[in-house]
Each structure stands twice: as C-alpha cells, then as structure tokens.
Amino acid sequence: MVITVLFFASLADAVGTRELSLAHVAGDTVASVRDRLIAVHPQVSEFTETLLYAVDEEYADEDAPVPAGATLALIPPVSGG
Amino acid sequence: MLIRVTPERLNPEEAIEAVRRDEAGAVDVFLGIVRNTNKGRAVDHLVYDAYPSMAEKTMREVAEEALERFDLTDSAVLHRTGRLEIGETSLLVAVSAGHRAATFEAGHWLVNEVKRRVPVWKKEVWADGEEWIEGPESLGMERAPATMRGS
Numbered sequence: 630m631v632i633t634v635l636f637f638a639s640l641a642d643a644v645g646t647r648e649l650s651l652a653h654v655a656g657d658t659v660a661s662v663r664d665r666l667i668a669v670h671p672q673v674s675e676f677t678e679t680l681l682y683a684v685d686e687e688y689a690d691e692d693a694p695v696p697a698g699a700t701l702a703l704i705p706p707v708s709g710g
Numbered sequence: 711m712l713i714r715v716t717p718e719r720l721n722p723e724e725a726i727e728a729v730r731r732d733e734a735g736a737v738d739v740f741l742g743i744v745r746n747t748n749k750g751r752a753v754d755h756l757v758y759d760a761y762p763s764m765a766e767k768t769m770r771e772v773a774e775e776a777l778e779r780f781d782l783t784d785s786a787v788l789h790r791t792g793r794l795e796i797g798e799t800s801l802l803v804a805v806s807a808g809h810r811a812a813t814f815e816a817g818h819w820l821v822n823e824v825k826r827r828v829p830v831w832k833k834e835v836w837a838d839g840e841e842w843i844e845g846p847e848s849l850g851m852e853r854a855p856a857t858m859r860g861s
Contacts (some may be wrong), residue, residue, distance in 0.1 A: 638759045638831035639842035681850045683829070686764040688849070702761055702829070706854070708845035709758070709765075709789055709830030710742045710801045710821065 630697030632662055640680075640705050643672045653697040659684065660691040662701055679706050711777075712786035712804075713770045715762045715830070725786040725804035734783040734806035738813035740821050742801030744794045754835050758791045758800060761829040765789065772823045780816035782807045787820065789830055800832070822847070 631650040641647045651665060659682045667673045681704040682689050688704075695701055712728035722739055729737055744756050769787040776785055783806040790800050801824065805816045825847045833842045845851070 635761065637761055637829065638833070639844075641759070642842070679844065679848075679850050679854045681848075683761075683764055686761075686767050688827075702764065704761070704829050704850075705831065705842070706844040706846075706848035706851050707825070707827070707829055708832045708843040708848065709760070709828050710825040710845075 632657065632695055632697070633700045634662070634666060635700060635702040637702070638705050640673070640676050640703055643676070644670050653695075657695040658691065659689055659693050659695060659701065662695050663691075663703070666703075673703070676703070676705060680704065681706075711770065711773055711784060712788065713766050713773060714788045715760050715765045715769070715791060716788065717790065717792040720788050720790050720799045720802040722799075722802060722804070725788060725802050728786045729784040729804045729806040731783045731806055733808065735808055736810035736813045737804060737806045738810070738817040740801070740803040740817050741799045742821070744796050744798050744800055746796045748834060751834075751836055753796065754837055755796065756794045756800070757833040757835060757840075758789075758794065759831045759833070760789065760791045762791070765828050765830055768828045769824065772820060772827060775823070776805065776816050776820045780805075780807065780812045780819070782812060782816055785816070785820065787824060789824070789828065791830070 683702040788802040
C-alpha cells in the first residue's frame with residue numbers, strides 16, 4: 630500500500646510537483662513520512678519550522694498515525710482571504 | 711449553508727440570497743478584494759492556490775462553529791482560486807441573524823478564522839517578480855521566528 634503526499638504553494642514550487650506516492654511502512658506517523666520525504670527531497674527541510682500537516686483532510690500533529698492508503702498534505706502557513 | 715472554493719467569479723447577490731430568511735432582520739456581507747499594493751510595493755495580480763476539498767471542509771467547520779457561537783440564522787463562505795486581477799473579490803462571507811450585532815461580530819470572527827485555518831495561499835505577482843505569501847495569522851506561525859510573523 631502507498632501514501633499519497635500533497636504539496637501546495639511555495640512547497641509545490643520547491644519540490645517541483647503537487648503530488649507523489651510513497652510506500653507505506655508499518656507504524657508510519659506524520660514525522661516518519663516527512664523524514665523519508667526529506668531524504669528524497671531535502672528542500673522540504675527548509676519548510677518544516679512553519680509547516681502544518683493534514684491526514685485525510687484533518688490537521689494532524691507530527692506524531693499522528695498515517696495509515697496505509699492515507700493522504701498526507703504538507704501545508705505551508707495559509708494566506709487566504 | 712453555502713460553502714464553495716471555485717475558480718469562478720464570486721457573486722455577492724448569490725451569497726445574500728443563500729442566507730436571507732424571513733426571521734433574519736440582518737445580513738452582513740464581507741468582500742475580500744485584491745488590492746493594488748502591499749507593503750509599499752505595486753501588485754500586478756494575485757494567484758490563489760488551494761487544497762479545495764480540505765478548504766471546503768474547513769470552511770464548513772468554521773461556518774458551523776459561527777452558527778452556534780453567534781446564534782446565526784445561516785452563513786455563506788466562498789473563496790476564489792486561480793488568477794485574480796486588482797479589484798476582484800477573493801473571499802465572500804455572508805451571515806444572517808435576527809439582529810445586526812450578531813452578524814457584525816460573526817462576520818469579523820469568520821473572516822479571521824478563514825484566514826487562520828483554511829488551506830488557501832496567495833502569490834503576489836509584481837512587475838519584476840513574485841512571492842508566495844505566508845499568512846502572519848496562519849495556524850503554525852506561532853512557531854515561526856518573530857521576523858516571519860511581522861512582529
């Protein structure tokens with residue numbers, strides 16, 4: 630099973646894509662997926678200080694579980710309005 | 711309750727009609743407008759990115775919270791995406807209630823919460839460059855260095 634990772638705004642520009650798939654590992658959390666992602670796309674580490682996360686469209690903490698088949702969104706500080 | 715994230719132009723009349731009720735004596739409408747300048751720099755246009763499904767879900771949560779908190783009759787929250795020219799409407803909020811005080815308070819609160827929580831981003835485009843704006847009011851910015859929060 631895989632995890633879908635979504636990127637937006639400045640982070641999508643930095644990574645060069647809006648979506649990618651990663652293999653799911655048993656026990657995955659937001660932080661573990663993010664760290665595997667940083668190994669492939671080191672530029673993500675420049676964003677982590679202010680990054681928010683959402684698992685299946687709900688804001689989630691770094692230690693929240695990411696189940697197989699889930700969508701993890703990496704969310705830079707929002708600026709709508 | 712009218713909730714929408716859309717690349718189409720926002721129409722205030724539609725939002726007003728969506729929240730209008732015979733028992734509601736007041737409707738408050740807020741329009742967020744694309745301004746031609748920011749921090750002393752001339753803005754040519756804005757480009758809005760969004761996570762549309764989560765943005766609509768979050769807007770609905772915020773609108774439902776507002777209904778309860780301010781005893782509203784109904785509410786509408788719409789956000790536009792894509793390229794917006796100067797003077798166009800990026801955010802449209804309309805709320806109705808029995809009396810005006812609740813609508814003013816609810817409108818103010820709703821706009822603040824949208825700016826804090828809804829996954830939408832604006833990019834400013836100038837004559838000589840562009841930049842994604844990181845909202846100083848965004849969730850998560852309390853972790854940022856003070857310089858990034860503009861304080």
